[in-house]
Amino acid sequence: xxxxxxxxxxxxxxxxxxxxxxxxxxxxxxxxxxxxxxxxxxxxxxxxxxxxxxxxxxxxxxxxxxxxxxxxxxxxxxxxxxxxxxxxxxxxxxxxxxxxxxxxxxxxxxx
Numbered sequence: 001x002x003x004x005x006x007x008x009x010x011x012x013x014x015x016x017x018x019x020x021x022x023x024x025x026x027x028x029x030x031x032x033x034x035x036x037x038x039x040x041x042x043x044x045x046x047x048x049x050x051x052x053x054x055x056x057x058x059x060x061x062x063x064x065x066x067x068x069x070x071x072x073x074x075x076x077x078x079x080x081x082x083x084x085x086x087x088x089x090x091x092x093x094x095x096x097x098x099x100x101x102x103x104x105x106x107x108x109x110x111x
Contacts, residue, residue: 002080004045006087009104013090017074036069037090040076043067044087048080059101068093077101 006014014037021030044051044067051065055077067076075097077088089104091097 001045002048002083002085004041004078004085004087007089007108009089009108010087017090033069033072033074036072037076040067040069041087044076044078044085048078048085051078055097055101058098061101061105064088064101 017033018030021033044065048065051067053065055066056062056064061079063079063081065078065080067078068074069076073093074090075093076090079086079088089101091100
């Protein structure tokens with residue numbers, strides 16, 4: 001099983017989401033978000049190729065996969081590399097996903 005690492009952009013996304021939930025709904029919901037994220041990270045580590053490749057095809061990014069969080073309107077995007085899996089971004093499902101991912105590539109091309 002490969003290890004899962006967060007990109008700097010994913011770390012920023014996760015921090016912003018947690019802070020939002022803490023401020024708007026309280027620490028319990030923020031904790032529930034963290035639990036849902038940890039659950040999906042476990043699935044990603046176990047079955048990295050099982051995520052949807054829909055944006056990989058759309059953006060010509062082979063290996064890009066996505067998973068939707070249960071109970072939260074967020075999508076986890078990953079890239080599987082030879083030695084690891086990188087969480088690229090954690091984005092709200094109502095964002096302009098293609099544009100945001102393209103801008104992410106421009107900001108951090110190493111993911």
